[in-house]
Amino acid sequence: GDAVNELALFHWSFINRDYINTVWDAWNAQGCLMDVKKNLGYRIQLNSGTFTTAVKSGSSINISLNLTNTGYASMFNPRLLEFVLINTADGKVCKATTNEEPRKWTAGATINLNYEIGIPANYPNGTYQLHLSLPDPMTNLYEKAAYSVRLANGNTTWDNLKGYNYLGFNLTVNNALTTPDYTGAEWFSMCYGALPxxxxxxxxxxxxxxxxxxxxxxxxxxxxxxxxxxxxxxxxxxxxxxxxxxxxxxxxxxxxxxxxxxxxxxxxxxxxxxxxxxxxxxxxxxxxxTTVHSLAVAPNPFKEETILFVDVNDQERVTVIINDLNGKTVLKEEHEITGGSLFIGKKLLPGIYIVHLSSDTFMTYAKIVKTGAE
Structure with missing residues (x-):
């Protein structure tokens, strides 16, 4: 019990199986080994879902899902969240990619997904299976089941090839219906006919x-x-x-x-x-x-040092980066600007430079010329 609580407290994602066999064997003897295996890292469980049952093409489907991350940790690799419709008659696959960020699904969190997604006007009448997909966005890993997230309960049917989670729901598209036209921004893909x-x-x-x-x-x-x-x-x-x-x-x-x-x-x-x-x-x-502020330099050209004037608050911490004309950084410093002015240039050799000034709220730049002593 203590080990399981500690693993959850510190959000363990993996364990080296061969590190301490006695610990592993003890967990097995105590009956908690399977729980440890299941809950290392993330474990996304589907609790419930509601869906629009029938629409005409050009209308929309409402999807609401309730999930829980019952694992010890959150995801640390990027994941997409896509809804997938598959026509049961012709096998056509149509997708809607959302802007959801699954890496924010922390351990123990309850996740409520609510989406309204349009059905393009050229979708034919028929029955479409609804799937949830959490693929790796990398091109060479996308839609490979080994790199997709499988929901951790028996309420779904797993596609061993593409990595889709069938949600046990079918949508009917029937163009005889009078459901309202959709005017929102989220749509399933134009999988019937060429993309415009x-x-x-x-x-x-x-x-x-x-x-x-x-x-x-x-x-x-x-x-x-x-x-x-x-x-x-x-x-x-x-x-x-x-x-x-x-x-x-x-x-x-x-x-x-x-x-x-x-x-x-x-x-x-x-x-x-x-x-x-x-x-x-x-x-x-x-x-x-970032907002770009005006930057004045005087004198410019200068012999020893010059003053930067920038319209900032009374006091602000800034980063000064000075590059030569080849793009090489010759100076990088942190400063507190007081009254909107800053002395620079003493450490520079004679030459032409680009000075960049930035903070959390602004960035600006200017060309400066140091001539050196006459």
Missing amino acids: VEWLDFHVYQNNNQVQLSWSTAQEVNNDYFEIEKSGDGKSFISIGKINSSTAQTINHYEFNDYVLANGIAYYRIAQYDVDGSPSYSKVVSLHT
């Missing part, structure tokens, strides 16, 4: 006090326009701009600038809308942004 857009890349980066987004597509079939969406938590997105599509059957490049910059992590994705109004989405890209 083939995404090649999507990048975001900060340039002074704006974020620049760029993306490319390889083909656009019946694509009407793109909407740029932003989120503060990676789950709830709002539209911040719109760009018309090219529709050319060549590689197309697009750019957009977000001028509303806030300190912290921002999440971006691109929604493409088909001519019939159906959306599909790019991957989600995150960026840690």
Whole structure:
């Protein structure tokens, strides 16, 4: 009992089987060895679930799951959380990837998942099995059962090939129903028919006090326009701009600038809308942004040292990094700025440098020139 409590208290994830055989044998004799084996690391148990039973295509399904991590620890490798629909007639596999972070499911925690996910308008009538998938996101490990999470109870059927957990529920798609059209952001994939857009890349980066987004597509079939969406938590997105599509059957490049910059992590994705109004989405890209403050340098050029002037609070701790024109860091220091000014330059040889000034709330930079004594 004490050993089991200690393993839980300190969140053990693994034990070297051959380290102390006497301990292992004692656990076996005391009848607790199986509990130790089961609970090392994480152990995700499904408690209950409720689901929408029947919808028309173009509508949505509500999924609510209650799970518990009964293991000693949380996951430490990245995991995706996906819902998978499989048509029982033709075997077509359709997925919805969420922004859930399973590594936050701590030991003993109860996890409540609540999602509303759209069913694209081209899904045919039929019966679809609903599965939960927790795969490794690495391309060479994705959807390999040995690297996916299997739920730790008998309420699911495990797919030994793909690593899906069947939730014991079937969804009926019936286009004779009058369920309301879905207008949200989360959709199952366009697994019937070609995707209207083939995404090649999507990048975001900060340039002074704006974020620049760029993306490319390889083909656009019946694509009407793109909407740029932003989120503060990676789950709830709002539209911040719109760009018309090219529709050319060549590689197309697009750019957009977000001028509303806030300190912290921002999440971006691109929604493409088909001519019939159906959306599909790019991957989600995150960026840690910081407000750029103006930086003045005087004198510049200077002989021995110069003063940096930056619009900060009365006192703030900053990091100063000075690089030469080859990008080599020649100086890195921590300072307390008082009154928005800081003396630098005494330790530098004559030359041209780029000085970077940053803190938890801002970043800025400037070019400085040290001439040395005449």
